[in-house]
Amino acid sequence: MVVLRSIVLFVLAALAEIGGAWLVWQGVREHRGWLWIGAGVLALGAYGFVATLQPDAHFGRILAAYGGVFVAGSLVWGMVVDGYRPDRFDVIGALVCLVGVAVIMYAPRQ
Template identity: 40%
Template structure:
């Protein structure tokens, strides 16, 4: 599985896990939401260890751009709020930065 696919899976797992906590604390959902939330956050952490990167910090930095874009997709898909042009510009800049970090030549 390629690094980009792993990052996308990690982003979905992290956002879903964090949203479970949000639903419990902010939306008044049952504390049972925490069980799949914690499992999802554990999956997120596991997936980030599968990225082909020489250093953890570099893997996490590149992941940041993917996370930003995935968060805006979550905003649109799960919360029914369409990202505006400033959201999209910010996501494009973040993805560009992630690509520089992830695919930049290393000597």
């Protein structure tokens, strides 16, 4: 149950951070305005809060593992929201990152 909770929190964190960054991008690069930027800043703040809910107490471990989730999640976001088509090297790289997440977060420790 702890692993499932951790995975759900990583997905929520990815949605908040990637979504927040995307909203800021849209506000600035696509000239959609301050409302989009403000929503992005709020989402990025939510990401920081969600990360604190992880069951593991080590900030460095959480953020290191989240980096791999961010890589994979960014590619998925690009596919769903922007129509980006990752190539096989994008997919392989994302899978390597997710294996790294599993090792960092869920390897048995003593």
